[in-house]
Amino acid sequence: MATHNWIDLAQDADTGIETLRAHFEGHAYDPHWHDSYLIGVTEQGVQQFNCRRARHNSVPGQVFLVEPGELHDGDAPTADGFTYHMLYLDPQWLTREVSAVFEEAPVNSQLSFARTLTDDPRLAVATSHAFRTLHSGELRIVRQRAMDQLLERLTGQLHWRRRYGEDPRLPWVAHKAREYLHAHLHHDVGMDELALACAVDRFRLSRAFKSAFGLPPHAYLVQLRLARARHLLAKGELPADVAITLGFADQSHLGRWFVRAYGLTPAAYRKRCTNLPDR
Missing domain, CATH: 1.10.10.60 (Homeodomain-like)
Structure with a gap:
């Protein structure tokens, strides 16, 4: 990894949620996928990535949302690179936590993000606040409240869809x-x-x-x-x-x-x- 690139990663002891803040210049990472839901905010620069067969350019204040199994990559198209922070949400944890908001999940379904990139400022604020509280190891009650606030905003981006395994x-x-x-x-x-x-x-x-x-x-x-x-x-x-x-x-x-x-x-x-x- 180039010396001008850096990654700061931590894991919340209670939920297992990983929090990551990073900066990249030039090529960041090859196409890959995760088995977690990714939600993050671009802080600085332009974060360019391919996902859902489309190219996206995330700029400061935008929220990017990637589902488990979705192939994505990362590049910095400008010389100053990009900085972002992000949470990795376990699928079982997310499904359990939003169950109080959604009706019972349809058979053979899973949570899906409505879009890959959004300009929702309140979701960006909630995501950044949740990141800071988890990443810095705030009191448990503070971390839990921050995650509740994030989930309240996140539900506007979620819906149920059929699992990929049954896609005809x-x-x-x-x-x-x-x-x-x-x-x-x-x-x-x-x-x-x-x-x-x-x-x-x-x-x-x-x-x-x-x-x-x-x-x-x-x-x-x-x-x-x-x-x-x-x-x-x-x-x-x-x-x-x-x-x-x-x-x-x-x-x-x-x-x-x-x-x-x-x-x-x-x-x-x-x-x-x-x-x-x-x-």
């Missing part, structure tokens, strides 16, 4: 391949094996998968492993052990992918989530 617009072969990758996350899966499991040739499988999910199968598998690596590292597991568990060649191999996606090393991420030194 996506081809069956893409669903089948994704299910296989999730089931064999820790294995050294080859394209021949995946194509055989889906009963199609490799080329048809690759075209269908990338059209459906925005990434070829091998890149999607890497993203699955990186998402799992975040969980294991946040629990205190060592980067070398995580690399072996998830099928990376070694710790360096995991580290290269991790930095490209998240902007910091596995060891740094583990330390900031757990305060444990790397061994």
